[in-house]
Amino acid sequence: MTSLLSIQQLSLRFAGREILNQLDLDLHAGEVVSVLGSNGAGKSTLLKSILGLQDAAEQTGKILIGGIDIAQARNQALSHLAYVPEQPAVYGHLSAIENIRYFLSLGTISQSADIASCLTMAGLPEPSWHRPCSEYSKGMKQKVMLAFALAKQAKLLLLDEPNSGLDPQATEELNQLIVQYKESGMGVLVVTHDVLSAIAFSDRLLMLSNGQLQPVALDQEAFTLDSLKKLYQGQA
């Protein structure tokens, strides 16, 4: 099976410090992989590398998205993925529909899905679609961004701290949405601190430690406060 995302021997040095060290990762369609890691472990750097936003001179290795090398054809590779940053990035003066339409128009994709059906699937109530996003809660904004990912018809979804700042109900809704995306055949890579949510929706859990990804057992029972502390401290 072809990987949606294939990272091969990725190393990255920044200011004399090795952030990523010969890191490998394969992510397939219909799979959710969560990456954990303490602050400064390099999670955001890993995402930036996948998005082709790192200085090529600082980085070695290969990243393929949908089989396309990001270093060779960035725009073509990025047309296969949707990236949702930690902060819900929507323009307050535009409505949900206008935001999605605007961001889609800036990309390189030739055709997109029906925005209304994407918003419905993302769980954003219809009466709010035409209201300016400045009136939205953070959870609603997050849903707009996930609807954008659907509208873009991306095969791969990158989520950076998706649960950050969400209340338990919104977190639960988001987790369910990620599972829905996975079931629709999308590959999802999540960078998060929320271990419990990650266990809920992930197929694999990886800990970024010393520049490499280490597998973590997906056993909710095994995670206690002590074991979590040890897990995070072990990489310090």
Added chain:
Amino acid sequence: MISLLWKIACNEWRRLWHARIPALLLLVLMTLWAIAALAAHHHWQDHANTVAEVTARSQHDWQAQPDRHPHRVSHYGDFVAKPVHPLSVIEPGILDQSGHLVYLEAHRLNSANFNPATEATSLGRFPLITPAMIVQWWMPLFLIMIAYATVTADKITGILAFMRGNGTPGMAIASGKWLALFLPLFFLLCLQAVLTLAWSWQSEQALLRLSILVFSQALYIAGWCLLVVAVSWFSKQLHGALLTLLLCWVCICIIFPRGLANLAQVSYPTQPRAEAEYHAELKLQSIGDSHNPNDPHFAAFKENILKKYHVSRVEDLPVNYHGILMQEGERLTTAVYREQQVLHDAQLAKQNESIRHWLWLTPSLALQYIQMASAGNDLPHHQAFIRQSEERRYQLIQYLNQIHTFKVQQHDDKNTRVSADFWKNAPRPQVNLPSIAVSRSSIAAGFLVLMGWVLLPGFLLFKVSHRI
């Protein structure tokens, strides 16, 4: 790519409109501009009326002179008004300081006078707001206030990372934002140009002068827009972006231009007028005194004249010796005064040159040089006016001295009256606005600086736009 930039620019306009304050600031800027244009037009009209009135009265009074002695005519004097280009409405330059009328008289080198700056009341000491000043100072300031957050806000809200991560090129975002800032201001510049051209197209080199003016203003504003986007992209906090840009504005528009002008004045001080006249007087005394029969220069001069006409006494000359003496005196005083003028011009040129060496520090001053040159109100244009006036004075006075020599009987010199027809036909060559070519070095230096001004922030933006 163009449609991508256009979409980003349109969204930026919508965002600015939605934020209300930027739209309000733009409205204030346009109102200020309109006030400046009206005030400057009124000022120019006033000035043009004064010049026209003085020129007409001077012409009338000159023509109305009765039969009289030519030497009286030479001291009756003649007024010359500086031809003012209609673009002075946009940039009066040094016009108010340098003056625009010259009184021409025998044995005198009169500099321009009737300068409104020295006649202004204390209230009038506030500089007149001109459309050029709006572009040079206020437009960048308003631009900063409107757009300092243009990228920083997107950075803070994560929109920049989102756009970049979803495949929108950084340069496209930067260019789109730049376009959104530049296009409305460029439209205002073009509107100003069209309105100006509508009533000045018949004036000398109107299209050329206006094109140079608008092109330089567009480059200046384009550079500011690039700088605003670059600093906004570079800054992590909104207040950081605002403070950095305000610091740039203060340095570029206030500190550097003022500092350079003061430094030039201190390094190359100009001779005060009284001192120049004193030196000229000393020089004239050293050459000779025509009233002293024992003066070696004038004794030799007299000998030469007598020899030329083959006579032994002044009384036997077939021409009026006093007229000849007047011609020689005028030649000598003119040479000395012109020497002083050349010295004064050289001092001013040195000041200008020293400023020009440091012009790269401040595109604001570079723009001012070009604006003043385009409007015909810079130093080279003023010096050309003074030279033309002086040439007219010299031709006129020597013509009168010739009439004195050949038409006034020597034995009855003081009582002789010469026909008024002579003054009516006296050579009074018209003083014209010189070609803009007189300011070519200022314009070239200014454009060089403005090119750098666009390239530097452009390069900076190119570098930072690869970051998130």
